Amino acid sequence: MGGEAPPTTEEEAKPDDETKDLRRKPLNSKTVPTRDTATRARVTPATGQTVTGTRETPTGIHLTTDQGQHGPFDLIVDASGAASPLSPLAARPLAFGAVWAHVPWPATDLPTTELRQRYHRAARMAGILPIGHLPGDPTPRAAVFWSLPTADLDTWPERDLNDWKAEVTGFWPAMSPFLAQITDKAQLTPARYSHGSLRKPHGQRLIHIGDAAHRASPQLGQGANMALLDARALALALRLPLEDAIPE
Numbered sequence: 001m002g003g004e005a006p007p008t009t010e011e012e013a014k015p016d017d018e019t020k021d022l023r024r025k026p027l028n029s030k031t032v033p034t035r036d037t038a039t040r041a042r043v044t045p046a047t048g049q050t051v052t053g054t055r056e057t058p059t060g061i062h063l064t065t066d067q068g069q070h071g072p073f074d075l076i077v078d079a080s081g082a083a084s085p086l087s088p089l090a091a092r093p094l095a096f097g098a099v100w101a102h103v104p105w106p107a108t109d110l111p112t113t114e115l116r117q118r119y120h121r122a123a124r125m126a127g128i129l130p131i132g133h134l135p136g137d138p139t140p141r142a143a144v145f146w147s148l149p150t151a152d153l154d155t156w157p158e159r160d161l162n163d164w165k166a167e168v169t170g171f172w173p174a175m176s177p178f179l180a181q182i183t184d185k186a187q188l189t190p191a192r193y194s195h196g197s198l199r200k201p202h203g204q205r206l207i208h209i210g211d212a213a214h215r216a217s218p219q220l221g222q223g224a225n226m227a228l229l230d231a232r233a234l235a236l237a238l239r240l241p242l243e244d245a246i247p248e
Helices: 035-040 150-154 161-171 173-179 223-237
Strands: 019-024 051-057 060-065 068-073 076-078 092-104 115-120 124-130 141-149 189-197 206-208
Touching (some): 092 150, 124 161, 124 173, 141 173, 150 189
Antiparallel strands (some): 019 115, 060 068, 092 141, 115 124, 124 141
């Protein structure tokens, strides 16, 4: 996910010491296309391959991977995220990252329809994001995250898990039933963020959407929404002939 970045240093924050809660409506997971959607559309996903680039020929554009070449295609849509191997975006690293985990939704008074975040200026932030459920499992799940300066991410492997959980729950007690399900640091994924946008997110036969086209801190939970808007705009544009939908 990306979104408008909060201030990245304490000096950039507003001059107050209040701790504030934010709430936002997240994406309804029932609206997200799934592998089943692709199957019904007779699209066969190709998995287990690493994309390495593209190659244009007189007959179209080809996608190259570590296992060969696919194509030709009329158009390739790059929706491979902030680590896209196809995007030329040179993003600016941000001073804060986070650690993330996915856990089952526990017994709590928090709603399963809202992103909730707690901030203390720009220096501390915790979040709980409803993310729907896994295929074949009706149990609702949550993504939980804790903001960290990049210097702290460098030393994250040495951080004691119980000390970290005590710090987070002391800051926001509502996190306690979520963090109780984290018993191993391997459940947590460190993430580093960057910020930037492509001036022109497309070529003649290659278009970048989502984080492959514009990157920002995900802490306001708008990256998925922006990516879906990109996809909607592209779908509407492709009702036109390709040369009109994606002009030079």
